[in-house]
Amino acid sequence: MTDLVGRKAECENLVRLAETSRDEGAHLVLVRGSKGIGKSSLLAAARRELGSDDVTVLCATGRALAAEYGTVRELFEPLGLTAGSALPVLETTGQPDDHYAVLCGLYRIAVNVMADRSLVIMLDDANACDVQTLRWIDFLLRRSAELPLVVVLAWQPGVVEQADLLFAEMADISPAMMIDLAPLSAPDVVTLIERAFGRGPDPLFAETCGRITGGNPLRLHTLLTLLCARKVPPDESGVEHAQELGRQMVTECLPDLLEEPGGHVHEVACAIAVLGPADARTVGRFLELPEPFVTSAVDALRRKEVLAAQELEFRHEDIAGAVLSALPPGRLAELRHRAATLLNDEGRPAEEVASQLTWLPELPEVWMCCALREAAAAAVRRGALELAERYLTRVLDQVPGHPATLLELADVLVMMGPAAALPRLTEVVDQMADIGEKVKILCRLGLMAVAATWSEAAFDRLAMILDEGENSRIDSELLLQVHAVLLTVGLGKQASTAQLLTRYRVPPRRVPNTASGRLISGVAAQAEMLAGESVQSTLDLARLGLVPGSVVHAGPALAAAAVLGLSGEPAEAMSALDRLITTSGVDGALDIHALALATRAGLLDHAGDLAEAHADAQTALEVVERAVTPVEVALPCATMASILLKQGDIAEAEEHLDRVGEPRFGWTYGPVMVMKAAVRRVRGDLTGALDLLLECGRQLTSAGIHNPVWAPWWLDAVCLLVRLDRREEAVELAEFGAERARRWDTLEARGLSLMASGMAATGTVAAELLGAAVTELSASSARPLHVRAVRLLGEVRLSDGDAKAAREHLRTAINMAIRLGDRAAAAEARELLVLAGGRMPKLGARPADALSGRERRVAELAAAGATNREIAEELFVTIRTVESHLSNVYRKLGVELRTDLLAALKNSLRTTRA
Numbered sequence: 001m002t003d004l005v006g007r008k009a010e011c012e013n014l015v016r017l018a019e020t021s022r023d024e025g026a027h028l029v030l031v032r033g034s035k036g037i038g039k040s041s042l043l044a045a046a047r048r049e050l051g052s053d054d055v056t057v058l059c060a061t062g063r064a065l066a067a068e069y070g071t072v073r074e075l076f077e078p079l080g081l082t083a084g085s086a087l088p089v090l091e092t093t094g095q096p097d098d099h100y101a102v103l104c105g106l107y108r109i110a111v112n113v114m115a116d117r118s119l120v121i122m123l124d125d126a127n128a129c130d131v132q133t134l135r136w137i138d139f140l141l142r143r144s145a146e147l148p149l150v151v152v153l154a155w156q157p158g159v160v161e162q163a164d165l166l167f168a169e170m171a172d173i174s175p176a177m178m179i180d181l182a183p184l185s186a187p188d189v190v191t192l193i194e195r196a197f198g199r200g201p202d203p204l205f206a207e208t209c210g211r212i213t214g215g216n217p218l219r220l221h222t223l224l225t226l227l228c229a230r231k232v233p234p235d236e237s238g239v240e241h242a243q244e245l246g247r248q249m250v251t252e253c254l255p256d257l258l259e260e261p262g263g264h265v266h267e268v269a270c271a272i273a274v275l276g277p278a279d280a281r282t283v284g285r286f287l288e289l290p291e292p293f294v295t296s297a298v299d300a301l302r303r304k305e306v307l308a309a310q311e312l313e314f315r316h317e318d319i320a321g322a323v324l325s326a327l328p329p330g331r332l333a334e335l336r337h338r339a340a341t342l343l344n345d346e347g348r349p350a351e352e353v354a355s356q357l358t359w360l361p362e363l364p365e366v367w368m369c370c371a372l373r374e375a376a377a378a379a380v381r382r383g384a385l386e387l388a389e390r391y392l393t394r395v396l397d398q399v400p401g402h403p404a405t406l407l408e409l410a411d412v413l414v415m416m417g418p419a420a421a422l423p424r425l426t427e428v429v430d431q432m433a434d435i436g437e438k439v440k441i442l443c444r445l446g447l448m449a450v451a452a453t454w455s456e457a458a459f460d461r462l463a464m465i466l467d468e469g470e471n472s473r474i475d476s477e478l479l480l481q482v483h484a485v486l487l488t489v490g491l492g493k494q495a496s497t498a499q500l501l502t503r504y505r506v507p508p509r510r511v512p513n514t515a516s517g518r519l520i521s522g523v524a525a526q527a528e529m530l531a532g533e534s535v536q537s538t539l540d541l542a543r544l545g546l547v548p549g550s551v552v553h554a555g556p557a558l559a560a561a562a563v564l565g566l567s568g569e570p571a572e573a574m575s576a577l578d579r580l581i582t583t584s585g586v587d588g589a590l591d592i593h594a595l596a597l598a599t600r601a602g603l604l605d606h607a608g609d610l611a612e613a614h615a616d617a618q619t620a621l622e623v624v625e626r627a628v629t630p631v632e633v634a635l636p637c638a639t640m641a642s643i644l645l646k647q648g649d650i651a652e653a654e655e656h657l658d659r660v661g662e663p664r665f666g667w668t669y670g671p672v673m674v675m676k677a678a679v680r681r682v683r684g685d686l687t688g689a690l691d692l693l694l695e696c697g698r699q700l701t702s703a704g705i706h707n708p709v710w711a712p713w714w715l716d717a718v719c720l721l722v723r724l725d726r727r728e729e730a731v732e733l734a735e736f737g738a739e740r741a742r743r744w745d746t747l748e749a750r751g752l753s754l755m756a757s758g759m760a761a762t763g764t765v766a767a768e769l770l771g772a773a774v775t776e777l778s779a780s781s782a783r784p785l786h787v788r789a790v791r792l793l794g795e796v797r798l799s800d801g802d803a804k805a806a807r808e809h810l811r812t813a814i815n816m817a818i819r820l821g822d823r824a825a826a827a828e829a830r831e832l833l834v835l836a837g838g839r840m841p842k843l844g845a846r847p848a849d850a851l852s853g854r855e856r857r858v859a860e861l862a863a864a865g866a867t868n869r870e871i872a873e874e875l876f877v878t879i880r881t882v883e884s885h886l887s888n889v890y891r892k893l894g895v896e897l898r899t900d901l902l903a904a905l906k907n908s909l910r911t912t913r914a
Contacts, residue, residue, distance in 0.1 A: 004045040005195075006188035006217070007038055010179050014046040014152065017177065018055050021118045022148040028141060028174045030167055031154040033181035034305045036218025039154040042181070043122045046152070050120060056113055057120045062128030062155075071133035072106060075121060079113070099132070103139045110140055111147065118148035126153040127163035134166055141174045158303040183215025183305075192217075193234055196224040201234035208239050212246030214305050214315050223249065243318075250322045264289060268297035269306065273323040274335045275343075276355070277313040286342055336360055340368070350375035354391050363398045373405060376412065385416045463504070484520035484556070487527050494665045494703045501531045501704035508540040513547060521545035522556025525563045526667075532707035532744045538567050546576050554584060554592040558599065565603045566709050568746035570781045573603055590627035594620045598636035602671075605643050608783030608820040611855055612877075614643050615884030634660045634668035641675045645682065646784065647888070648823040654679055670700055670711025677716060682824070686720055693717040708740040708749050718756040719792075727760065734760040748785065751777035755789050758796065766796045784825065787816045791829045798836050806836040819853060821888065851889060858885040859893070863901040 004011055010031075017027050033039050043059070050057050060074035113119050121137070123129060137151060157164055170176070184192070189210040193201040201209075213219040226245050232238040264287070271283045280298060284291045301307040305315060314320045324332060340356035344367065354375030357368050372391045379388035392409040396402060463486060486504055491497055506524040511517045525541035528534065545560030558580055565573035577600040584593035597620035604613035620636040637656040644653035657679060663672040673696035680689035693713045700711070708714070714737040721730035734756040741753035751773050758769030770793040777786040794809030810833040817826035851859060854875070861871045868882045875882075890896060893904040 004038075004041060005191050006184045007042050007045065007181070010042055010181070011045050011049065013177065013179070014042075014150075015049045018046075018050050018057075018118055018120045018150050021120075021150050024175075025146050026141060026144040026149040026174055027151070028170055028176040029150065029152040029179060030171060030176060031152060031179045031181065032157055033154075034216070034303060035156055036216045037181045037183070038217045039156075039181060040124050041217065042179075043124055043152060043154055047122065055118045055120055057122065059122045059124070060129075062123060062125040062130075062133075068130055068132045069102070069136070071123065071129045072136060075123075076109070099135075102132075103136050106136050107140055107143060110144075110149070114144075114147050114149060118150070120150045120152065122152045122154075124154045125156075126167070127155040127157075127160040129163075131162075134163065138166065138170055138173075141170055145174070156303065158300060184210070184217060184220065185215070186210055189215065189220065192220060193224060196228055197234045199234065202236050202239075204236055205234045205239050205242065208242050208246075212242060212249075212318065216305060219249065247318045247322065250318050264293050265297045265300050268294055269301060269323050270327065270335065272307070272312060272314065273320045274332075274339050274356075276352075277311055279312060282342070282346070283312070285346075286339060333360060340371075344371060349378065351378050351387075358390060358394050363394075369395045369398060369402075369405075373408065376408060380412060380415070385412055388412045389416065463499075484523055487520070487523040488555075491523075491526070491530075492666050494699060497530075497665070497703040497705070501527060505531065506541075508537055508544070511541065511544055513544065518545055518547060519556055522558070522560035522563075526559045529563045529566055530705045530707055530710065532705070532710075532740055535567055535744060535746060538563060539569065542567065543572075546572075554580065554589060558592060558596055561596075562599050562602075565599075565606070566707070568748060568780075570603055570607060574600065577603070590623050591631045594623040594627065594631050595635060597623065598639050601636070601643070602639045605639060605646070606784070607781045608787075608822065609854075610643055610646055610821040611885045611888055612881060613639070614647075614888065615878075615881045617643060618884065619880060632668070634663065634672055638668060638672045638675050641679070642671075645675070645678055646820075646822045646824050648827070650679065650682055665699065665703070670696060670705070670713065674711050674713050674716065677713070681716075681720065686724055690717060690720040690724065693720070706740050706743070708737055708744050708752060709746065712737075712752050715752050715756045718759050722759050727762075730760040747776055747780040748782050751780060751782070751785060751789065755785075755792060759792060763800065767793065767800065770796055783816070783820055784822055787813050787820065787822060787825050787829075790816065791825065791832070794829065794836070795832055798832060803836045807833060807838040810836060810838065818851075821851070821855065851893075855885050855889050858882060859889045859901055859905060862886060862889075862898055863905055 014029060017024075017029065021027065031039050031042060040061075047057050047059060058075040058078065060071045062071055110119060123133075123137070126134070137153070140149070141151060153167060153170075155163065155167065171178070186206065190201060190206045193206055193209060209220060209223060213223055223242065223245055227234075227238065227242060230241065232241040267287050267289070268283060271286050272278065275282065275286060278286075280291050280294045283289075284294045287294070298307060298312065302309065306319060307313065308315055314323075327335070336356045336359045340353050340360070343353045343356065350371050353371045357363060357372055360368075363369055363372075372395045376388040376391040379385070379391065389409065389412050392405055392412065395405045396409065399405070487500060487506070491500065505527050506520060508521075511521050511524065521541045522545035525538050525545060528538040528541055542560040542563040545556050546564075557576065561573050561576035561580065563573075564570075564576065577596055580596040581593060581600065584590075584596060597616045601613045601616035601620060604610075604616060617636055617640040621633075621640065624631045624633055624636060637660045641653040641656045644650075644656070653675075657672070657676055660668075660672055663669050663676075673692055677689040677692040677696070680686075680692065693716055696711070696713045697717065700713070714733055718730045718734050718737070721727070721733065734753075737756045738753040741749040754769050754773035754776060758766045758773055761769055770789060773789040774786065774793055777789050780786070790809050791813040794806045794813060797803075797809060798806035810829045813829040814826050814833065817823070817829060857875065858871055861874060862868075866874070868879050868886070871882045872879045886898075889901070893901070895901060895904050
């Protein structure tokens with residue numbers, strides 16, 4: 001079978017019909033397709049396949065200027081029949097009877113040919129055949145139903161209307177097969193490129209060639225020939241060359257494609273190029289043409305493969321570009337103006353109107369600027385910010401300095417992203433005369449600049465407004481917004497944080513109970529907490545930020561909730577976070593939802609509720625993955641690392657910290673650095689851990705952050721200095737922490753200070769200080785810190801030689817740690833207990849001992865057959881919390897299936913009794 005690319009099935013059908021015609025009788029085959037689609041190649045391939053003694057194949061090509069029966073003469077020429085000898089029937093006098101005699105004579109000749117073999121008549125460009133030849137084909141088909149005849153007519157529809165009608169009639173009187181030649185498929189295009197270049201093409205190159213040529217074999221062959229001649233490789237580097245050659249081909253053949261004598265093809269093509277995808281009615285109104293005229297021109301353009309098969313648009317954009325580039329500039333502007341007016345009058349979407357207006361050199365009518373601004377608003381709503389900028393810029397080109405448009409453009413530039421928009425935004429803001437509007441835009445810019453590399457620039461612009469006295473022309477509510485944004489932006493960099501904490505903190509008395517007051521109070525509380533000077537001021541600001549109101553600012557509210565937890569009010573913090581998590585989940589604010597979950601996980605971790613903390617942290621990380629806009633992962637990752645370290649999973653904790661990477665200065669810098677140091681300490685790298693902690697301390701101190709509870713790097717550093725036998729430095733650092741704890745006077749701050757002082761001291765003084773730390777922390781919610789203080793007290797007692805007292809404290813620490821699920825703390829305390837002469841099996845020998853009270857209860861209910869939902873209802877927790885508890889139970893008990901829980905719990909019980 002022929003290797004004709006993309007036409008194998010059609011060729012097989014033609015050959016089959018010819019070979020079976022003696023049994024099945026006469027058939028008509030109509031091969032339709034546009035110019036260059038491969039009609040002639042298909043007929044030639046079929047003729048080659050039929051070159052046998054069983055079939056007679058007669059071929060001819062229609063010619064527009066052929067004489068009467070000219071194509072018939074070409075058909076019978078291979079048989080040796082000429083007009084002067086064997087074809088006397090073609091000699092006529094022009095009388096009607098003579099024509100009928102000719103038809104009969106030709107019919108008898110065909111019948112004689114079919115006496116021995118099947119006859120296949122192939123007419124290429126059949127629409128161009130002379131009328132008498134087509135009449136004879138019709139005459140032959142009507143009288144050959146039982147004869148072994150196949151007539152194949154290949155033609156381009158729409159060129160000769162009379163031929164189209166005649167072929168349709170022929171299809172009604174004889175069994176007919178219609179073959180519509182479609183464009184080549186993508187694999188066929190690849191095959192032809194491989195043949196042309198001798199190697200496989202890059203997918204993008206092949207896709208470009210197919211798109212440019214529309215899968216038309218002739219145009220594809222022409223394009224590939226040009227590319228080969230210019231030695232263009234069939235890879236990505238050749239794509240641009242292929243596109244350029246494609247544009248040249250379109251431009252060169254465009255006059256022929258748009259030529260249609262007596263029609264409106266060129267006008268309709270120009271209208272579609274200007275309007276873009278439209279309907280025939282709109283094109284008709286645009287050209288002031290009746291719709292049938294438009295439809296006729298559209299049909300002609302489709303036949304020539306200028307337009308797509310279904311939609312009223314060009315096959316590819318290069319055609320539209322070629323049509324428009326051929327128009328004189330003045331004519332094109334006139335068409336654009338007419339199109340914009342028509343679309344506006346029809347009430348079409350503003351963006352359709354704007355797509356015309358942006359091309360006009362002038363906007364002479366008032367409605368045009370209004371339409372562009374309306375289109376910009378629509379573009380913003382669907383997220384097309386670059387397009388909105390283009391529309392508004394066009395308005396300002398026409399009406400420079402227009403206040404409302406400047407404000408709208410500034411707003412768009414802020415939303416586009418601070419880093420990209422800053423130069424343009426600065427230019428726009430400087431043109432704004434209204435200081436209030438200018439400040440509003442700068443506030444929005446500042447909020448979006450928090451994570452950008454140039455956030456100091458936003459900070460400086462806002463600070464300049466305050467410092468230069470421009471705030472005197474701003475109302476108090478707007479002034480509060482300036483402070484709020486300044487605080488938010490300032491915490492992103494070390495230098496600006498120091499400036500913020502010394503010059504721009506806001507005392508509670510200046511914050512009213514209004515929407516703007518609640519906006520500033522959360523971030524103001526954050527700054528006050530970091531400064532570490534007044535717990536009461538911090539609490540006042542944080543509580544104001546959580547006062548219910550008609551407008552709730554989720555970001556500041558989240559900051560306020562976190563501050564409450566660090567200011568000794570965990571219950572208030574939990575309540576606020578619960579509300580935020582619920583509302584953000586309902587609203588779909590995934591960024592706030594993730595950060596609120598991570599913050600609550602941190603508070604739960606700090607309180608020793610590790611199972612609940614793990615569930616929240618895991619959910620926060622899952623929400624981060626689902627969020628459309630990027631969410632900072634440092635907080636959920638650092639929190640999860642802290643939980644995993646307590647649970648003894650060092651490797652996974654490291655993975656989460658690695659995901660954070662090098663910590664960026666800001667709200668999470670201190671906690672991340674403390675956790676990274678904790679991992680190094682557990683791995684045995686005490687010096688490396690100490691270096692990280694001291695670097696963290698230097699950065700925070702230089703930034704003016706003196707809070708002793710937030711990221712207590714100094715306590716961990718004191719413990720490491722003692723272990724490294726650098727006690728003098730430890731004493732100095734403990735005093736450093738004590739000074740800050742005296743100002744930030746909370747139970748936890750006092751407990752941390754006493755722990756650090758106790759570790760730096762020796763003898764009975766150390767024991768007294770650590771005993772005091774245990775007392776302070778026992779009254780706080782920080783249960784893991786309480787466990788740590790008890791363990792350190794046991795360690796000091798052991799160092800003093802009081803093994804009995806040491807064992808007592810260490811057993812207490814172990815029991816407390818086991819109840820919390822803090823396996824790491826329990827393991828450390830057990831090692832010391834063994835050194836003190838105490839007896840205790842390895843914690844792994846009694847896995848159930850590692851279960852927290854809640855985990856044990858969940859395990860018991862699950863072992864008894866309760867479902868997760870039933871357990872959740874019994875314990876008044878969420879199903880996700882139950883799942884998290886069970887995950888921890890499986891890991892701690894070393895089981896994989898729910899059915900194994902009962903046996904594991906019983907084995908643990910027997911071990912305990914033994």
